Amino acid sequence: MKIRTTFCFAIGLSALAMAAPASASDLVLYDALDFAGPVAKAFQAKTGLTVDVVEPGSTGETLGKIAAEGNNPQFDIVWLDGSAVMERMAADHVLQAVPAAAYDKVAFTDLGKSLVPQSHAFLPTGTSTTAIEVNTKKVPADKMPKSWADLQSFAGSVAAKDPNLSGPAYQWLAGFFQTNGVDAGKALLTKTLTNKTFAGLSSGGKVDKAVLTGDASVGINQDSSIFSKIAAGEPVVAVYPSEGSVSLPQGLGISAKTQHMDAVRKFIDFVTSAEGQAVMLNGDDTDFFYIPIIKGIHAKPGRETNITYTHLDDAAASAHEKEWKQWYKETFVQ
Amino acid sequence: MQHTDVAASARGVGTGRLLQGGRAVLVRCAGPFAIYAVFALLIGLPLALVLVQAVMPGLFAVQDGSNILSFEPLARVFNSAHVASSVLHSLELGMLVACTTTALGGAFAVLVQRCDIPLRTAISTVPWLVFLTPSYLKALAWVLLMSPGGYLAQFGLLPSWLGSSFFGLTGLVFVHTLSLFPLAVFIIGNALAGLGSELEDAARLSGAAPLRIWLRINGPLLAPAIALSFIATFAEVLSDFGLASTIARMSNFGVLTYGIYAAASEYPVDFPAAGAQALVLLGLVLLVVVADRLLRRRADPRLISGRSRPARLYNLGKWHRLAMAAALAVALLALVLPLTAIAARALTQTLGHGLIWSNFTSANVVAALSLNTEANDGLLRSLFYAGLTAVIASALALLLSAQLERASPVLRTAVIGLSLGSVAIPGIVLGFGYILVWNRLPGFRDWPFPHYGNGSLLVMGYVAAALPYCLVVILAAIGQLAPSLTDAARLNGVGTVRRLLAITLPLVLLSVVTAFLLTFIRTVFELPISQMLIPQSGPPAPTLILRLFSHDRDGLASAIALVAMAAAGIGAALVWYPLQRFVKPRRSAGHVHAGSSPIAETGTSP
Numbered sequence: 001m002k003i004r005t006t007f008c009f010a011i012g013l014s015a016l017a018m019a020a021p022a023s024a025s026d027l028v029l030y031d032a033l034d035f036a037g038p039v040a041k042a043f044q045a046k047t048g049l050t051v052d053v054v055e056p057g058s059t060g061e062t063l064g065k066i067a068a069e070g071n072n073p074q075f076d077i078v079w080l081d082g083s084a085v086m087e088r089m090a091a092d093h094v095l096q097a098v099p100a101a102a103y104d105k106v107a108f109t110d111l112g113k114s115l116v117p118q119s120h121a122f123l124p125t126g127t128s129t130t131a132i133e134v135n136t137k138k139v140p141a142d143k144m145p146k147s148w149a150d151l152q153s154f155a156g157s158v159a160a161k162d163p164n165l166s167g168p169a170y171q172w173l174a175g176f177f178q179t180n181g182v183d184a185g186k187a188l189l190t191k192t193l194t195n196k197t198f199a200g201l202s203s204g205g206k207v208d209k210a211v212l213t214g215d216a217s218v219g220i221n222q223d224s225s226i227f228s229k230i231a232a233g234e235p236v237v238a239v240y241p242s243e244g245s246v247s248l249p250q251g252l253g254i255s256a257k258t259q260h261m262d263a264v265r266k267f268i269d270f271v272t273s274a275e276g277q278a279v280m281l282n283g284d285d286t287d288f289f290y291i292p293i294i295k296g297i298h299a300k301p302g303r304e305t306n307i308t309y310t311h312l313d314d315a316a317a318s319a320h321e322k323e324w325k326q327w328y329k330e331t332f333v334q
Numbered sequence: 335m336q337h338t339d340v341a342a343s344a345r346g347v348g349t350g351r352l353l354q355g356g357r358a359v360l361v362r363c364a365g366p367f368a369i370y371a372v373f374a375l376l377i378g379l380p381l382a383l384v385l386v387q388a389v390m391p392g393l394f395a396v397q398d399g400s401n402i403l404s405f406e407p408l409a410r411v412f413n414s415a416h417v418a419s420s421v422l423h424s425l426e427l428g429m430l431v432a433c434t435t436t437a438l439g440g441a442f443a444v445l446v447q448r449c450d451i452p453l454r455t456a457i458s459t460v461p462w463l464v465f466l467t468p469s470y471l472k473a474l475a476w477v478l479l480m481s482p483g484g485y486l487a488q489f490g491l492l493p494s495w496l497g498s499s500f501f502g503l504t505g506l507v508f509v510h511t512l513s514l515f516p517l518a519v520f521i522i523g524n525a526l527a528g529l530g531s532e533l534e535d536a537a538r539l540s541g542a543a544p545l546r547i548w549l550r551i552n553g554p555l556l557a558p559a560i561a562l563s564f565i566a567t568f569a570e571v572l573s574d575f576g577l578a579s580t581i582a583r584m585s586n587f588g589v590l591t592y593g594i595y596a597a598a599s600e601y602p603v604d605f606p607a608a609g610a611q612a613l614v615l616l617g618l619v620l621l622v623v624v625a626d627r628l629l630r631r632r633a634d635p636r637l638i639s640g641r642s643r644p645a646r647l648y649n650l651g652k653w654h655r656l657a658m659a660a661a662l663a664v665a666l667l668a669l670v671l672p673l674t675a676i677a678a679r680a681l682t683q684t685l686g687h688g689l690i691w692s693n694f695t696s697a698n699v700v701a702a703l704s705l706n707t708e709a710n711d712g713l714l715r716s717l718f719y720a721g722l723t724a725v726i727a728s729a730l731a732l733l734l735s736a737q738l739e740r741a742s743p744v745l746r747t748a749v750i751g752l753s754l755g756s757v758a759i760p761g762i763v764l765g766f767g768y769i770l771v772w773n774r775l776p777g778f779r780d781w782p783f784p785h786y787g788n789g790s791l792l793v794m795g796y797v798a799a800a801l802p803y804c805l806v807v808i809l810a811a812i813g814q815l816a817p818s819l820t821d822a823a824r825l826n827g828v829g830t831v832r833r834l835l836a837i838t839l840p841l842v843l844l845s846v847v848t849a850f851l852l853t854f855i856r857t858v859f860e861l862p863i864s865q866m867l868i869p870q871s872g873p874p875a876p877t878l879i880l881r882l883f884s885h886d887r888d889g890l891a892s893a894i895a896l897v898a899m900a901a902a903g904i905g906a907a908l909v910w911y912p913l914q915r916f917v918k919p920r921r922s923a924g925h926v927h928a929g930s931s932p933i934a935e936t937g938t939s940p
Contacts, residue, residue: 055873057880058599065769067601068603068866330416
């Protein structure tokens with residue numbers, strides 16, 4: 001009888017313990033950005049509003065979670081790299097339009113203004129772009145690539161991310177097709193990404209690793225990732241292709257079903273304030289090396305900001321997303 | 335009881351007695367029914383929701399969900415050359431690894447439990463320590479070691495032909511075998527411990543040579559455990575994601591789990607493709623389970639009678655040093671080298687600069703050990719969730735095993751099939767299933783407990799992922815109990831709960847604790863479910879480690895992993911060693927006084 005009581009007691013206690021960690025916060029933030037956690041902490045300290053930060057991993061994994069939640073989303077704000085995917089979520093009514101007043105309050109630079117989407121699907125908080133990552137130990141200075149087309153001479157040792165698994169990589173692919181033309185772009189990539197081992201990596205970190213330790217001499221990678229490696233002392237440089245670079249905005253999107261619109265507004269105000277931007281710049285990881293798009297805010301030292309941009313046609317990128325991702329998967333991943 | 339019921343109703347006696355009989359049937363059915371319901375809820379329903387999308391592709395569409403039947407996703411998957419090749423790859427890899435792992439694990443178990451080799455106690459801890467290292471860390475360690483610019487190449491220890499052939503089937507079999515052999519050691523070792531030595535001693539007294547004894551007596555008696563080890567390893571390889579996403583991915587050796595992951599990590603998720611590939615995966619595992627059942631129709635041997643004698647150790651003579659060297663070589667490859675690689679990475683600033691003095695730093699480890707940091711919070715959270723999961727999963731597995739022992743063969747096969755099938759279902763799919771059930775399904779999504787977004791559902795997911803392992807371990811032990819033990823108690827009017835706690839549990843206690851510790855350690859590092867069901871209150875350690883890896887901060891990630899392994903290892907040791915001491919003397923005492931114990935006496939009567 002004693003054993004039985006102990007047994008029941010143990011089970012009961014376990015059930016109680018499981019019930020305990022339920023939480024009810026003022027704001028739930030889904031993100032895949034290094035600085036989101038520190039920003040949420042600073043916001044909490046300033047306003048007293050509590051924020052639950054949920055970071056499932058890569059952008060792809062965060063998007064997978066949002067897709068699985070479907071018509072019963074649990075987040076209030078999503079904060080990610082990439083504009084095309086935000087447009088797509090807005091079109092699916094997972095996101096609601098950002099109120100016009102929220103944009104009016106922000107002192108955007110010209111670059112910042114150019115990133116505000118017509119659909120109001122997201123509010124840009126910074127940007128970065130895609131560059132060619134070159135290992136200086138493997139590629140001599142006179143053999144440096146200067147354009148996407150030059151990558152053909154490195155065929156077989158070019159590392160790239162699979163756009164199916166990485167939001168930033170899709171942004172690059174869509175931009176690449178925009179500047180090179182879809183058919184010519186496909187032909188160029190087919191000649192360049194001849195080694196499937198490196199053509200479908202899942203994150204910028206893996207591209208870095210392939211370029212630093214693997215057989216890859218060059219990689220197609222988000223430039224902020226390259227600058228964080230340079231700052232850490234790794235032997236790599238970022239080369240911007242002569243065709244121009246497509247910017248990759250970091251966007252804040254608002255859930256269509258949020259019940260906390262007031263807190264959302266306050267969070268947007270904080271992120272776009274000098275105080276919030278200072279937190280976004282105070283770290284060593286990839287995303288802290290973003291390009292600020294608000295007047296008076298400067299990028300981290302060593303980060304290149306003098307870049308020739310071309311802007312992505314989000315509507316075209318969003319419309320062809322499934323088709324282009326599928327093409328990439330069938331050609332380079334499978 | 336049943337006979338009385340039938341007879342009573344057949345005679346058409348008063349309705350009162352009929353009602354009483356009905357209530358008795360209800361009471362008898364309630365226990366098993368409740369347990370099967372829990373089982374269905376934990377694994378069956380989430381799995382079904384993922385799989386059904388293979389034929390109802392629009393069921394969970396973001397907009398305008400529909401339940402129209404369509405075979406388009408299945409047709410798409412079966413017509414894809416890529417899926418066909420990944421099925422073949424998965425099968426080829428699973429078969430090879432099941433053979434090598436069972437052979438290595440079986441040999442290791444016999445060597446450690448039955449042979450008189452030097453450093454036996456130290457060597458017997460190796461499988462546990464290997465088990466402590468999560469597969470994604472081992473895979474990463476081998477990538478650090480074997481890649482062209484990796485540590486072995488930096489030391490000139492890696493001939494180029496070996497480096498290039500490693501990233502393919504050879505390397506995958508090698509790393510999987512070294513990573514999974516503890517599973518075989520546990521399963522076969524448990525059966526070996528329960529085997530005792532009476533039969534062996536009898537054979538020896540009749541003049542049989544050791545080889546003959548192993549081939550004709552121990553071998554056949556261990557066959558169920560060997561088969562279980564084979565199947566569990568096969569299922570484990572099919573469902574593996576750690577190696578699939580690292581070495582297999584790098585060698586362009588596509589396997590099914592990676593295909594499912596790729597279909598599930600995008601927006602919008604290609605649920606139908608994920609469901610169809612999961613269906614193929616589950617089908618493969620079920621085929622193996624059914625084949626196994628058909629092959630060994632014979633009843634499983636029931637040997638533990640409460641009196642088995644601890645076995646004698648073989649004296650290997652001049653071979654004992656060679657045997658020790660072999661065991662140490664396994665330890666070196668499976669444990670020392672990978673851990674050294676991770677430790678080296680944790681203690682260096684960059685990977686590219688290699689192991690030069692100026693590159694060493696303690697910053698990563700200090701960051702992982704500092705209190706009130708995100709890393710430390712995640713670690714403590716994971717240890718708590720893992721402890722809770724281990725208690726629930728091992729208790730549940732014990733109850734289920736006891737019920738299954740008495741269930742009909744068909745039901746038993748079905749439940750074992752489903753649980754092994756769920757081993758083969760990647761955690762990421764089970765995680766998706768959980769989101770679908772607890773966030774989308776009307777009736778479930780509004781339940782306050784468990785609730786999607788907090789720790790309760792994460793623990794439930796962990797329990798579901800751990801339950802099959804606990805079942806495998808505990809069923810193997812309970813399957814060896816002579817039914818006469820509990821039958822005797824039942825005839826004496828002892829109730830079900832007391833029979834379970836006072837007779838079955840003490841006899842299989844070591845297995846239950848094994849299941850508990852397996853679950854605890856696995857859960858501390860469980861990756862895909864942690865990722866899909868992250869509580870809003872904060873992430874568990876694996877998600878943190880993964881995030882750092884994907885952001886190429888593998889130095890800090892390696893440091894957190896090292897601290898987590900140490901914490902889990904010390905926690906497990908604190909449970910295991912006192913308990914082993916507590917159980918062992920009682921066992922021998924039970925043996926001495928067996929003659930005077932009424933239960934043991936009844937247990938051995940024919």
